[in-house]
Amino acid sequence: MLLEIKDLKAGYGKKQVLHGISMSVDKGEIVALIGHNGAGKSTALKATFGLITPGEGEVIYEGMNMTDYPPGAKLDAGIYHIPQEQFLFNDLAVRDNLEMSFFTAKDQGRFESKLNGIYDMFPVLKKRLDQTAGTLSGGERRMLGIAMGLLREPKLILVDEPSSGLSPVAFQGVVQTLQEINNQGTAVLLVEQNVKVAFKISRRVYVMKSGQIILEETGQKLLERNQWWDLF
Amino acid sequence: MEYIYHIIIFILLYSILVQSLNLIMGYAGMVSMCHAIFSGIGAYTAALISIHLGYNFIFAMAVAFVLAAVTGGLLATPFLRVRDEYLIVFTIGFQMVMYEFMLTARGITEGQGGIPGIPPPQLFGIEFVNPLTFLPLVVVITSICFAFSWRIIHSPFGRVLKAIREDESACRALGKNSLKFRVIVFGLGGGLAAIAGSTLAYYVTFVSPFTFVVDVSIFIIVMVVLGGLANFWGPLVGAAILVGLPEALRFIPGAAGVIDAVREILYGFILMLLMLFRPQGILPERAGRILAKFSGNEKPLQEDGFEIEAIGERYSSDPKKSVVELKDLSKSFGGLEAVKDVSLSLPYGEITGLIGPNGCGKTTIFNLITGYLTPDKGRVLVDGQEITNQAPYRIVKAGLARSWQDVRIFNGMSVLENVMVAFQEQAGENLALLFFSPRRVAEKERRNCQKAISYLNLVGLAEKANELAMNLSTAEQKLAAIARLLATECPVLLLDEPTSALDVDSVERIIKLIKRVAEQTRRTVLLVEHNLDVVRGLVRKAYFMSEGKVLAYGEPSELMANPKLAEVYFGID
Numbered sequence: 001m002l003l004e005i006k007d008l009k010a011g012y013g014k015k016q017v018l019h020g021i022s023m024s025v026d027k028g029e030i031v032a033l034i035g036h037n038g039a040g041k042s043t044a045l046k047a048t049f050g051l052i053t054p055g056e057g058e059v060i061y062e063g064m065n066m067t068d069y070p071p072g073a074k075l076d077a078g079i080y081h082i083p084q085e086q087f088l089f090n091d092l093a094v095r096d097n098l099e100m101s102f103f104t105a106k107d108q109g110r111f112e113s114k115l116n117g118i119y120d121m122f123p124v125l126k127k128r129l130d131q132t133a134g135t136l137s138g139g140e141r142r143m144l145g146i147a148m149g150l151l152r153e154p155k156l157i158l159v160d161e162p163s164s165g166l167s168p169v170a171f172q173g174v175v176q177t178l179q180e181i182n183n184q185g186t187a188v189l190l191v192e193q194n195v196k197v198a199f200k201i202s203r204r205v206y207v208m209k210s211g212q213i214i215l216e217e218t219g220q221k222l223l224e225r226n227q228w229w230d231l232f
Numbered sequence: 233m234e235y236i237y238h239i240i241i242f243i244l245l246y247s248i249l250v251q252s253l254n255l256i257m258g259y260a261g262m263v264s265m266c267h268a269i270f271s272g273i274g275a276y277t278a279a280l281i282s283i284h285l286g287y288n289f290i291f292a293m294a295v296a297f298v299l300a301a302v303t304g305g306l307l308a309t310p311f312l313r314v315r316d317e318y319l320i321v322f323t324i325g326f327q328m329v330m331y332e333f334m335l336t337a338r339g340i341t342e343g344q345g346g347i348p349g350i351p352p353p354q355l356f357g358i359e360f361v362n363p364l365t366f367l368p369l370v371v372v373i374t375s376i377c378f379a380f381s382w383r384i385i386h387s388p389f390g391r392v393l394k395a396i397r398e399d400e401s402a403c404r405a406l407g408k409n410s411l412k413f414r415v416i417v418f419g420l421g422g423g424l425a426a427i428a429g430s431t432l433a434y435y436v437t438f439v440s441p442f443t444f445v446v447d448v449s450i451f452i453i454v455m456v457v458l459g460g461l462a463n464f465w466g467p468l469v470g471a472a473i474l475v476g477l478p479e480a481l482r483f484i485p486g487a488a489g490v491i492d493a494v495r496e497i498l499y500g501f502i503l504m505l506l507m508l509f510r511p512q513g514i515l516p517e518r519a520g521r522i523l524a525k526f527s528g529n530e531k532p533l534q535e536d537g538f539e540i541e542a543i544g545e546r547y548s549s550d551p552k553k554s555v556v557e558l559k560d561l562s563k564s565f566g567g568l569e570a571v572k573d574v575s576l577s578l579p580y581g582e583i584t585g586l587i588g589p590n591g592c593g594k595t596t597i598f599n600l601i602t603g604y605l606t607p608d609k610g611r612v613l614v615d616g617q618e619i620t621n622q623a624p625y626r627i628v629k630a631g632l633a634r635s636w637q638d639v640r641i642f643n644g645m646s647v648l649e650n651v652m653v654a655f656q657e658q659a660g661e662n663l664a665l666l667f668f669s670p671r672r673v674a675e676k677e678r679r680n681c682q683k684a685i686s687y688l689n690l691v692g693l694a695e696k697a698n699e700l701a702m703n704l705s706t707a708e709q710k711l712a713a714i715a716r717l718l719a720t721e722c723p724v725l726l727l728d729e730p731t732s733a734l735d736v737d738s739v740e741r742i743i744k745l746i747k748r749v750a751e752q753t754r755r756t757v758l759l760v761e762h763n764l765d766v767v768r769g770l771v772r773k774a775y776f777m778s779e780g781k782v783l784a785y786g787e788p789s790e791l792m793a794n795p796k797l798a799e800v801y802f803g804i805d
Contacts (some may be wrong), residue, residue, distance in 0.1 A: 011733075015706045019735045037590055037762035038732035163803070164590070193590060194803025210736045210763065228802055229792040232764040 001060075002027045002156055002187050003048070003079075008057035010047035017043040019211040020057065023189075025156060030178070030188045032198040032219065035208030036232045041191040042084060044208070045158045048189075049081040050074050061156075072104065080154035082145045084161045084191075090134030094125055094144060097133050101148035111151075118147050121180065139170025146177055156187045163194045175201060195231075199223040207231045237363035241435060243468075243475045244374040245428050250455045250467035251381050252424035257453070258461035258517070259385060260417045261397025263320050266327035267425055267452050272334060272444035273300045274426025275433035279347045280340075282434075289353035289434055296430045297423040304422025308415040327446050334441035346440030353434050366435055373431055377424055383667065384420065385464060388652075388660030388677065393417055394462070395642050395653045402640035405602065406654045406720055407628030408661075416663065447496065454499050457506055460513030462644075469514055474499070517644065544581055544754030546631065546723045547615045553580045555756045556601075556632070556724055561610035563596055570596040572780040574610070578724070583750050583757040585767045585774030585788070589801055593780040594760045595637075598728055601758075602634045603627045614724065629656070633722035637729040641709045641716070643702035647693055650701050650712055651684040654719035687715040691745060707738035714745065724756045731766050743769045764788070776800075 003025040011017040017040040025031045033041050046052045048059055050071045059067045061077060071081070089097050098118065102111050119126040122143050128136065133144060142162055149157055159178065163171045175197055182188055192198040199205060199219040207215040215231065222228070253267045277296035281287050307326060334341045341347070353360045353369065360366045384390050395403040396410045404410050433439045451474070459470025478495060506513065547555050554577035563571040571593045578584050586594050599605040601612050603624040612620045619630045642650050658680065659665045660673040688694045691711040696704065701712060710730060717725060730746065731739040743766055750757050750770075761767050767774060768788050776784040776791050778800045784791055791797055 011706075015733055016735075017733050036764065038729060039763075040733070196803045198803075209765070210731070210734060210739050212736060227792065227798060229764060229798075232762075232801075 004060040006058040008047055008054050010052050010054040017211055021213050023206050025187050025189050028185055028187055030182050030202045032202035032205045033191045034195050034198055039208040040211045041208055042160050045160050049158055078155035080149040080152055081158045082149055084164055086141055086145050088133040093130050093132055095129045102151050114151055122147050138166045139173055142174045158189045160191045161193055234363045237367045239479050241367055241370045243471045244370050245432050246471040246475050247468045248374055248377045248428040249425055249452050250471050252421040253452050253456045254467050255417055256421040257456055260393040264323045265320055265449050266323040268444040268448035269327055269330040270300045270422040270425035271429025274429030275439045276341055278430030279350045279433050279439045282351050293430045296426040300426030301419040301423030305415045305419035308418035327449055348438045350433055350437045377427055387666050388658040391653045392661055394645055398642035398644050399640050404624040405634055407625050407656050409625045454503050457513055460515035462517040463515040466515045542754045543721055544723045555580045557613040559611045561600055562608045563600055564608055569780050574782050576775050578756050578758055580756055581754045583759055583771045585771035586760045587767055587774050588777035592777040631722050632724045633717055633720040634726040635713055635717050635728055637732055639709050639713050641701045641713050645701055646698050647701055647712050648684055648697040651687055651715045651719045652680055654716045655680045687718050691715045707734055726758045728760050731763055
C-alpha cells in the first residue's frame with residue numbers, strides 16, 4: 001500500500017469534521033472519494049497532506065507514519081495536493097508559476113529537462129508561457145495546477161474536485177490528463193462531484209457521509225448501478 | 233490629605249470617562265479614538281453656560297450631556313455603515329478636527345488661552361471649591377453615572393450591544409436594527425464623557441484645549457483595555473492604576489521627574505504588552521451574569537419543557553395557502569447569473585427542501601429572501617405582503633428567520649443569553665421603558681427567560697444554559713442556534729444546511745428536532761441541505777435547482793427517479 005489512512009479524525013479547531021475514516025491507495029491506482037457537500041472530503045485530503053493536523057488516527061505513506069508531518073515533508077516524500085481553490089500565483093506568468101512550484105525541490109539542476117517534459121504533456125501551457133496565470137481559462141488553470149504538481153514527480157496526487165468551475169469539455173481534458181499521469185505510474189486520490197466520471201476512471205471508490213466512510217466499492221460495480229441517490 | 237482627595241477625584245472622573253468608553257468599545261465593540269473630545273464638549277459647554285448665562289451647574293451639565301450625546305449620535309450615523317478599521321480612522325479625523333476647532337474658534341472657545349474663571353458649583357448654599365467639598369459631589373456624580381451604565385449594560389439593550397459586538401450580521405438576522413443601537417450607545421457614551429468633562433471643568437475652574445488632545449483619547453483607551461473590556465468594574469481598576477499609580481510613585485524620592493518624562497512611553501508599552509499577553513485586561517468579561525438571578529430557578533413552561541404554541545398559525549391555518557412566494561427572482565454577479573427567474577412557493581405548515589449541486593444558487597436565494605442581497609428583478613412575498621429588498625431586521629419582523637451554515641452563535645455570551653437576545657419586541661431594548669418602566673421590563677424578562685429555558689429544554693441544552701457559547705461542541709452550538717432561532721418566534725424558518733459537518737448521530741438528533749418543532753408549532757420551513765438523508769427524512773416536497781434555475785419540484789422520491797436530474801446531480805459523461 002502506498003498510502004494508508006487509519007481511523008483519521010480531524011477538523012478545524014472545535015469543529016470536528018472527520019469522525020474516524022480509513023482508506024488506502026495502492027501504487028498506480030486511481031481511487032475516488034465521493035459524498036455530499038460538507039461530508040468532509042476536502043478535509044480528508046487536507047488532513048492527509050498535513051494542511052490540518054489530525055487529532056487522532058494515522059497517515060501511513062510508503063510504510064512510514066507521517067501523520068504529523070507538515071506539507072513540506074510530504075511534498076518531498078512524493079505527495080502533491082491540488083486544492084479545489086487552486087492556489088496559483090495569479091499575477092505571475094505561467095512559467096513563473098512552474099518555477100515557483102519547483103522552488104523547494106531538491107534536484108534544482110533538472111528543472112529545464114523536467115520543464116520540457118511538461119511542455120510535451122501540456123502543449124497549451126507551452127503556448128502561454130508568458131501569460132499571467134490569472135488570465136487563463138478555467139481548464140487551463142487546472143492544467144497548470146496539475147503541471148506544477150508533476151514537476152515534483154509525485155508518486156501520489158491528491159486532487160480536490162477538478163471539475164469545479166469547468167465546462168464538460170474542459171473537464172474532459174483534465175480527466176484525460178489525470179489518466180495519462182496515472183498510466184505513467186502516479187497514483188491519484190480524487191475527490192469529485194461528477195460521480196459518473198469518477199466511477200469510470202477509478203479502480204476503487206470510497207463514499208463519505210457526515211464525516212464517515214459508508215461504502216467502499218469498485219468503480220466498475222458502482223457504474224453498473226442505475227442510481228446513486230442513496231450515497232448522498 | 234487634600235492631595236489624596238485630589239487624586240481620588242481624578243480617579244473617579246477618569247473612571248466615568250473610561251466607563252463611557254467601555255460602553256462603546258467593550259460592550260458594543262466599536263473603537264473610538266476621539267473620546268476625549270466628548271469630555272471636551274462637556275467641559276466647554278458647562279464653562280460657557282455657567283460663565284455667560286449664569287445657570288446652575290446641574291442645568292449646565294444636563295445641556296452638556298445632551299449636546300455631546302447628540303454629537304455622538306450624529307457622528308455614529310454616517311460612519312457606522314462603514315467597517316471597523318475605517319471607524320478608527322474616522323474618529324481620529326474627528327479628534328483632529330475638533331481639537332483644531334477648540335484651538336482656533338476663538339469666538340467660542342477663546343482659543344489657546346482657554347476659559348478661566350469658571351464659577352464653582354453651588355447647591356443648597358454649599359460651594360464646591362476645594363477637594364474636601366468636591367469629593368462628595370464627585371462621588372455622587374460617579375455613582376449616578378455608574379448606576380446609569382449598570383442599568384444599560386445589564387438589560388436587554390446591553391444584551392443586544394454584546395450580540396452586535398460578537399456578530400453584527402447574525403444579530404440583524406434576529407430582527408435587531410443594529411444601526412439604531414450603535415447610534416444610541418455612541419451618543420450615550422459621548423454624553424457620559426461630557427458629564428466627566430464638565431465636572432472636571434468645575435473642579436479645575438479652567439478649560440483649555442490641551443486637556444483634550446489625542447493623547448488623552450489614547451490614554452482612555454489604555455485604561456479601558458487595562459481594566460478589562462466589558463467588565464463593569466474594569467474602568468475603576470484601570471483608572472485607579474493609571475491615574476493613581478504614577479501619583480503614588482511620586483512619593484519615591486527622585487521619581488517625580490522621571491514619571492512625567494516616561495508617562496507617555498509607559499502608556500504605549502502597557503498597551504502593547506496587554507495586547508500580547510492579556511488582551512482581556514485585568515478583569516475579564518463575565519458572561520452569563522446578566523441573568524444569574526433568573527436562571528436555575530426558572531421552571532420551564534411545560535412538563536416536557538416545551539410550550540406548544542402554533543406559531544405557524546399566525547398567518548393562516550389554510551393548508552392550501554402559500555406562506556412565502558418568490559416570483560421571477562433574478563440576481564447576477566458581473567456576468568454570472570447566479571439566480572435566474574426563480575419562482576417558488578412554500579406551502580403553509582410544511583418543510584420544503586431546496587436541493588441541487590454545488591453552485592446552483594441555493595445560498596443566493598437565501599440571501600435574496602432574507603435581505604442580505606438585493607435582487608436585480610423579482611419579488612418576495614410573505615403572506616401576500618411584499619418584503620422584497622427590505623433590511624434583514626425587517627424581514628424578521630415580517631415573520632421570516634434564518635439560520636446560518638456556519639452557525640454564528642454569539643461566542644462571548646452564554647447559551648441562555650444567546651436565546652434571550654432573539655426574542656422580539658423586548659421592552660428592555662427600549663431605553664425609555666428601561667428607565668421609566670422597570671417593572672414592566674422585569675416582567676417581560678422573566679417571561680422571556682422561562683420561554684428561553686423551555687426552548688433549551690427542547691433542544692436538550694438546559695443544563696448548559698449558563699455555559700459560554702464558545703465552550704460548546706459544534707453539535708451543541710448548532711442546537712443552541714436552533715433554540716435561538718425558535719426564540720425569534722417567527723412562523724417561517726429558513727434553515728441553511730443545519731447538519732453540515734456533523735457526525736451521523738448528531739444529524740439524526742437534529743432531524744428529529746426539526747421534525748418535532750415544525751409539526752408541533754405548525755411552522756413553515758425552507759430547508760437547504762446537501763445531505764440527502766436529511767432531505768428524505770424531513771421534507772414533503774423539494775425544489776431542485778441547477779445553475780440558478782428551478783428544474784423541478786416534487787417529493788424526494790419523484791425527484792430522485794428523474795433521470796434528467798440525476799444527470800445534473802451526478803455529472804454527465
